Amino acid sequence: xxxxxxxxxxxLREEPTGGEPVxxxxxSDLAMTERLLSPLWVRWPxxxxxxxxxxxxxxxxxFAVTYTVITGIGLWGNNIPVAWAFAIINFVWWIGIGxxxxxxxxxxxxxxVHWRTSINRFAEAMTLFAIIQAGLFPLLxxxxxxxxxxxxxxxxxxGIWPQFRSSLxxxxxxxxxxxxxxxxxxxxxxxxxxxxxxxxxxxxxxxRLYGIFALGWRxxxxxxxxxxxxxxxxxxxxxxxxxxxxxxxxxxxxxxQLPGWHSAIFPPYFVAGAIYSGFAMVLQLMIPARAxxxxxxxxxxxxxxxxxxxxxxxGWVVTYTxxxxxxxxxxxxxxxxxxxxxxxxxxxxxxxxxWGVIFCNCISVQALWSKRWRTSPVLLFLVCxxxxxxxxxxxxxxxxxxxxxxxxxxSWRIYTPSWIDWTILGGTCCFFLFLFLxxxxxxxxxxxxxxxxxxxxxARSESLERAERVVRLA
Amino acid sequence: xxxGILAEFDSADALVRAYDRLQHAGYTRxxxxxxxPLRALVKRLPESMVPWIMLGAxxxxxxxxxxxxxxxxxxxxxxxxxxxxxxxxxxxIPITFESAVLAASLAGFFVALGFSGLPRxxxxxxxxxxxxxxxxxxxxxxxxxxxxxYSEELHRELAQMGALRSVRLGGAR
Numbered sequence: 075x076x077x078x079x080x081x082x083x084x085x086l087r088e089e090p091t092g093g094e095p096v097x098x099x100x101x102s103d104l105a106m107t108e109r110l111l112s113p114l115w116v117r118w119p120x121x122x123x124x125x126x127x128x129x130x131x132x133x134x135x136x137f138a139v140t141y142t143v144i145t146g147i148g149l150w151g152n153n154i155p156v157a158w159a160f161a162i163i164n165f166v167w168w169i170g171i172g173x174x175x176x177x178x179x180x181x182x183x184x185x186x187v188h189w190r191t192s193i194n195r196f197a198e199a200m201t202l203f204a205i206i207q208a209g210l211f212p213l214l215x216x217x218x219x220x221x222x223x224x225x226x227x228x229x230x231x232x233g234i235w236p237q238f239r240s241s242l243x244x245x246x247x248x249x250x251x252x253x254x255x256x257x258x259x260x261x262x263x264x265x266x267x268x269x270x271x272x273x274x275x276x277x278x279x280x281x282r283l284y285g286i287f288a289l290g291w292r293x294x295x296x297x298x299x300x301x302x303x304x305x306x307x308x309x310x311x312x313x314x315x316x317x318x319x320x321x322x323x324x325x326x327x328x329x330x331q332l333p334g335w336h337s338a339i340f341p342p343y344f345v346a347g348a349i350y351s352g353f354a355m356v357l358q359l360m361i362p363a364r365a366x367x368x369x370x371x372x373x374x375x376x377x378x379x380x381x382x383x384x385x386x387x388x389g390w391v392v393t394y395t396x397x398x399x400x401x402x403x404x405x406x407x408x409x410x411x412x413x414x415x416x417x418x419x420x421x422x423x424x425x426x427x428x429w430g431v432i433f434c435n436c437i438s439v440q441a442l443w444s445k446r447w448r449t450s451p452v453l454l455f456l457v458c459x460x461x462x463x464x465x466x467x468x469x470x471x472x473x474x475x476x477x478x479x480x481x482x483x484x485s486w487r488i489y490t491p492s493w494i495d496w497t498i499l500g501g502t503c504c505f506f507l508f509l510f511l512x513x514x515x516x517x518x519x520x521x522x523x524x525x526x527x528x529x530x531x532x533a534r535s536e537s538l539e540r541a542e543r544v545v546r547l548a
Numbered sequence: 549x550x551x552g553i554l555a556e557f558d559s560a561d562a563l564v565r566a567y568d569r570l571q572h573a574g575y576t577r578x579x580x581x582x583x584x585p586l587r588a589l590v591k592r593l594p595e596s597m598v599p600w601i602m603l604g605a606x607x608x609x610x611x612x613x614x615x616x617x618x619x620x621x622x623x624x625x626x627x628x629x630x631x632x633x634x635x636x637x638x639x640x641i642p643i644t645f646e647s648a649v650l651a652a653s654l655a656g657f658f659v660a661l662g663f664s665g666l667p668r669x670x671x672x673x674x675x676x677x678x679x680x681x682x683x684x685x686x687x688x689x690x691x692x693x694x695x696x697x698y699s700e701e702l703h704r705e706l707a708q709m710g711a712l713r714s715v716r717l718g719g720a721r
Contacts, residue, residue, distance in 0.1 A: 293683050
């Protein structure tokens with residue numbers, strides 16, 4: 075069999091999940107490698123504008139952060155009783171966005187879902203960059219971020235230790251672990267493709283650069299022997315990890331005794347919400363990238379369809395929670411619970427946030443019952459924007475409405491964010507896109523080796539099937 | 549592998565067939581280089597020990613995490629919070645779990661690299677003209693010079709198996 079024929083066994087067959095196949099084009103391995111690596115070598119005319127714009131936003135973020143650190147967090151809108159506001163909303167939002175990346179790369183790896191392959195690197199990079207944004211907020215919220223190391227148990231001259239019965243040290247450990255493990259998992263998956271980039275790079279400096287990062291990967295069978303199983307075990311570790319991280323984040327609220335927070339439903343609710351907003355973000359990034367780099371044959375309509383179905387599922391989990399929370403408040407018979415859930419949220423001063431959340435998270439996503447909406451990039455992108463907005467507002471609702479009306483009406487207060495709050499939020503969005511653009515420019519963002527392996531495996535199973543059919547006929 | 553004979557194939561199936569034939573012929577020091585993992589070849593190697601090391605590291609990390617919290621909050625500087633037990637296991641579980649995962653992952657990454665002999669930026673096989681396609685679409689097989697059955701005859705045998713070409717790497721010329 076020659077190189078040209080090898081992919082002729084190509085899999086233009088239907089996916090078991092229905093819909094289009096996960097890979098479309100018939101081409102040789104060489105041609106596919108060249109095509110998927112080409113974004114690294116060619117000029118992108120629009121790139122300097124995009125990187126310039128997001129870079130400018132990052133500079134503004136740096137300014138806002140510096141101003142906050144020098145002056146103090148009095149610049150922000152939060153004050154007693156709303157002591158936790160934008161800092162925690164944005165932290166939970168960003169870290170939640172990261173979860174879909176790990177979900178795609180780890181959970182779908184274990185479930186052997188084929189459509190994961192084309193998008194996993196993309197999604198994992200999104201995870202890393204989202205965690206970076208998330209980490210910024212609690213750090214700044216410390217007020218004196220230069221003392222962050224007090225959270226680490228080290229033998230200090232003060233003779234005391236961190237209090238590990240609080241959920242805040244849990245968060246520190248969970249988020250740093252999550253970042254480290256995601257980075258290792260991502261880098262490990264990247265090694266074979268960095269080696270391919272090293273071997274195809276047109277310029278010497280590029281060969282050297284990719285050569286250093288590829289760590290000398292040669293694709294020897296002893297490499298693959300350790301690599302394959304380690305990657306799989308990584309997937310097995312990252313699966314409970316991703317569930318634990320947002321569980322820990324939800325503990326920040328659930329172990330407090332505040333009406334609106336103190337609820338056993340929070341861990342699963344937060345995890346579902348995280349995956350919901352994360353899938354929306356993956357789609358928001360992938361739909362433009364797919365159009366710009368013409369990736370329609372590796373990121374097919376089937377990918378869009380499947381991810382839209384994930385949105386629908388997680389959207390319903392979130393909707394279910396919105397129903398259970400008021401029910402439990404009523405069932406508990408506790409007047410404070412009832413007030414928060416049944417009066418203040420739907421009818422209070424922040425009612426518009428509540429109803430916006432219901433519209434964005436529960437109603438808009440119902441459009442995805444239609445296959446046309448699920449497979450149309452533009453319409454799907456629109457729904458994702460609503461989901462993203464809805465999930466941010468949901469965290470706003472959870473945090474602000476639970477806090478702003480204290481047990482004592484004399485301390486009630488209406489919270490409004492300051493312009494610094496908005497600048498930092500906008501700045502992190504720019505910084506996130508800035509990092510993402512750098513990733514697209516310098517890293518092979520579609521896993522090439524994995525796609526070739528998938529093609530090989532699918533072609534093999536197809537030829538086996540064909541052989542079986544021949545035997546049956548005979 | 550530092551010296552021996554390497555041969556290039558243009559498809560995974562041809563490589564697996566050649567590997568089979570060489571193994572049947574009694575060659576033991578074989579190596580292969582492929583752009584993606586081939587289950588058929590990886591299965592023939594002894595199982596990787598990395599997952600067991602990860603398990604060990606995870607247990608160590610988890611144990612360390614728990615003991616650290618116990619030492620800090622129950623032993624060295626006991627803090628009584630609402631009369632709850634000092635060794636408050638439920639509250640110590642999250643960090644115990646996270647440190648277990650962290651230790652296992654760090655161990656897995658570095659041990660898998662170490663067992664593969666990486667990082668190693670240069671290797672004799674990179675000297676071979678055209679070897680860079682081993683990470684793209686070509687499949688290479690190598691027979692080490694120290695193999696008891698090794699001989700220069702291999703060039704001919706490999707050509708019969710459908711190799712595009714075979715080259716001599718390093719060693720005495």
